[in-house]
Amino acid sequence: MSKVTVLVVDDAAFIRDLVKKGLRSHFPGVQIEEAINGRKAQQILARVPIDLVLCDWEMPEMSGLELLTWVRSEQKTAKVPFVMVTSRGDKENVVQAIQAGVSDYIGKPFSNDQLVTKVKKALAKAGKLQLLAQQAAKPASTGFGGDSLSALTGGKAEVVAPSKPAASAPPAAAPATPAAKPAKPAPAGRGQGTLRLPNSSCECVIKALSLKEAQLVVKVQEPLPQVLESAVLDLQQGEDNEVARLNGYLHSVAAMENSPASEWLLVLFRFVDKDPQKLDYLSRLIARGSVQKHYSPGA
Structure with missing residues (x-):
């Protein structure tokens, strides 16, 4: 057969x-x-x-x-x-x-x-x-x-997991929890984006960015992001509001504070795209210096 x-x-x-x-x-x-x-x-x-x-x-x-x-x-x-x-x-x-x-x-x-x-x-x-x-x-x-x-x-x-029922909403649907402060529209120069996971999404602030990875700050939410989970990082930056959808996975997830009650997570997102256009976008984004280098949760 x-x-x-x-x-x-x-x-x-x-x-x-x-x-x-x-x-x-x-x-x-x-x-x-x-x-x-x-x-x-x-x-x-x-x-x-x-x-x-x-x-x-x-x-x-x-x-x-x-x-x-x-x-x-x-x-x-x-x-x-x-x-x-x-x-x-x-x-x-x-x-x-x-x-x-x-x-x-x-x-x-x-x-x-x-x-x-x-x-x-x-x-x-x-x-x-x-x-x-x-x-x-x-x-x-x-x-x-x-x-x-x-x-x-x-x-x-x-x-x-095959036992989990299929999601009825698109992967990019907003989470049920209220948006954290980093989810608010950012003033010019602040590097922000949306991290889309298979069953949720959250707004994030980019602390560091390279051609290989992005260091993100996200608000703790349920379900918690998982290491090796595939995801998409949507970036919209610059005066022209360019948007790039970068495919990747979560390389590490850690609490920002030395406490189990930490409200903020530091997520290392590794890119997997080889698309020259996306790499060019990242290069221009890094050159513009639009990523916020110093960020304090709640600021």
């Missing part, structure tokens, strides 16, 4: 690992191919029968939108379900993807259940869901038991 094959396309290895882990945890028999950009994905699509494409939008060399346009223009791949996995949630971007023939859309950051729900929906329309269910019913291979990411993220319900 042939296997259902999913192609995962993303320039960030961390995101590809999250997607692969989510698929394997629910569909142990699924065959997974991966590519770091649209060019590599084209090569795989030309030689391997693919049943579903899960693709990032912003990638070097060839974007997800460009790959989607190519897929729909090729007779061999024209009907392959194509799901865009991206932090671009603006209406104009969604419309653009729909006009290009996208099958569905997953916003970053996403929970494991949201990913699986979208995969099931896309494959059901393609008549492949029953085959995928048959593969999942087989005993799971032990080959993934030693996966390093599995060992590191085990027990992280927000990202990988």
Whole structure:
């Protein structure tokens, strides 16, 4: 019996690992191919029968939108379900993807259940869901038991727990708790942004910024941010109110004060994007010095 094959396309290895882990945890028999950009994905699509494409939008060399346009223009791949996995949630971007023939859309950051729900929906329309269910019913291979990411993220319900119900609201929905003082509009020169997690979001202040990471101050809230949790940092800075959506993960989370009652967290957010445009944006943001270098919670 042939296997259902999913192609995962993303320039960030961390995101590809999250997607692969989510698929394997629910569909142990699924065959997974991966590519770091649209060019590599084209090569795989030309030689391997693919049943579903899960693709990032912003990638070097060839974007997800460009790959989607190519897929729909090729007779061999024209009907392959194509799901865009991206932090671009603006209406104009969604419309653009729909006009290009996208099958569905997953916003970053996403929970494991949201990913699986979208995969099931896309494959059901393609008549492949029953085959995928048959593969999942087989005993799971032990080959993934030693996966390093599995060992590191085990027990992280927000990202990988299959028992948690799918979120009914978009990942970027505002948290239920009142906004902390850093959430207020910042005066010119203060570096602020929004940290979007799979099941919540919070306003943050940027204490330090480099091309690799950002040091953020956030108000304690429930659920607490988790180490290795995937996230998106939305930055809007400068006179032109430029916006960049930076994909990454939480490298460390610590209390700002030496007390268990600390109301503020210091979060180290590591970027995973390789997109030249985003790196250029970060370079200009750092050069402008718009990040607030000294910040006192409550000020």
